[in-house]
């Protein structure tokens with residue numbers, strides 16, 4: 070294996086942003102996998118992209134909007150809204166206290 | 169002399185009062201509604217749900233941009249801003265990164281007390297979605313998604329402020345402008361206007377005390393959140409200036425972080441270290457196609473703006489010859505300003521009408537026509553019934569022997585009491601100077 074692109078600290082920082090707790094074994098595994106991903110994307114460096122406009126959207130559409138006050142056809146009842154969660158209290162989603 | 173100059177920038181969030189949310193058709197007026205009754209797959213962040221932007225919300229953010237003298241971008245798009253927190257079910261907020269709807273504005277604020285004008289730069293005005301509302305109780309945090317996806321406008325200023333008073337003055341003006349546009353209640357108690365000042369201190373290296381270049385800005389920034397009144401903004405900034413001065417005096421650098429404002433202890437407290445922009449991993453929102461605006465359309469946004477408070481002040485001074493401080497008071501609400509203008513268009517006595525409105529001598533609940541009639545009655549010279557006056561004066565003197573003797577003993581100010589008594593008995597139908605004169609003649 071060659072030199073790692075991402076350091077152990079960078080892996081831990083990224084895991085922290087994703088709220089993942091990694092074991093030492095997993096850190097090594099992710100380090101390998103993410104390096105592989107970055108190397109794959111690095112293939113682009115072989116091409117001259119200096120004249121290519123960045124692609125922000127792959128669809129050929131613009132200015133797609135809806136009119137304010139339009140009928141809500143997808144609204145959910147409280148019951149439906151909470152139906153996928155384990156913990157609720159007084160019609161609210163409950164999670165472990167964060168503050 | 170101060171060794172440090174405060175360098176303050178502001179982020180202001182304003183919730184728009186559209187009927188629908190920003191990216192779905194759920195109702196946006198979440199205030200005092202039962203939890204989780206105004207949700208759908210989009211604002212709950214369910215997999216596969218597709219956001220579609222609210223047309224009016226975009227028109228309104230452009231209106232705000234134009235009112236703040238910004239350039240409206242012909243090309244704009246939405247981006248995803250990633251972070252993990254229970255108020256954000258998708259794991260990202262739909263916001264704008266490098267192509268906000270409006271950029272490079274300026275707001276000029278006049279201070280009627282010292283008649284100075286100051287101008288502050290607006291960096292950008294962008295559109296995003298509000299998050300769910302969290303409540304913390306016991307060992308739990310409870311999430312209500314009614315607020316999730318409500319249109320939220322973020323206004324970012326340049327770090328052009330150097331003291332808390334200017335910040336307060338600017339925020340008050342901004343609130344007035346937003347309300348003129350009729351796009352938000354901008355009510356801080358209800359949370360439809362929120363502000364986050366970022367504060368740092370710049371050391372004065374020599375007597376050139378000007379800070380203009382960005383490269384000379386301090387290498388840290390403290391952001392204060394959870395402030396819900398103009399008074400608290402001022403207090404929080406003053407507290408931070410003191411706290412940071414103490415740290416700098418010890419030769420240390422304040423930590424770059426987000427702090428909260430505790431309005432009971434009148435202190436800021438550490439909340440979390442601030443993420444760097446790169447940690448948000450912004451990228452273009454793939455579910456929403458970009459926006460391209462014609463020049464005509466963007467020009468029309470500027471043209472369609474109502475006359476703004478600062479423009480009204482200038483016009484009242486120039487055309488109506490109204491005192492600047494009065495013009496300021498009259499323009500704090502669009503409704504009051506328009507009422508004043510209607511009355512003036514009938515009565516043609518601008519300064520007198522201004523006085524009567526500001527001193528609340530005549531109720532502004534009256535129709536402008538009724539108001540004018542009262543103006544005429546008040547301002548026209550009094551026709552006094554001489555016979556009635558003479559009788560009333562004599563009776564008042566007889567009825568108030570103590571006051572009269574006090575006056576004779578040298579208590580000159582009791583005369584006003586007697587004038588008042590006469591006026592009351594005459595139901596106001598007498599000329600005050602004449603009453604005074606008659607009283608004096610009769611007492612002596």
Ligand SMILES: [Zn+2]
Nearest residue numbers: 192194208211
């Ligand atoms: Zn919804």
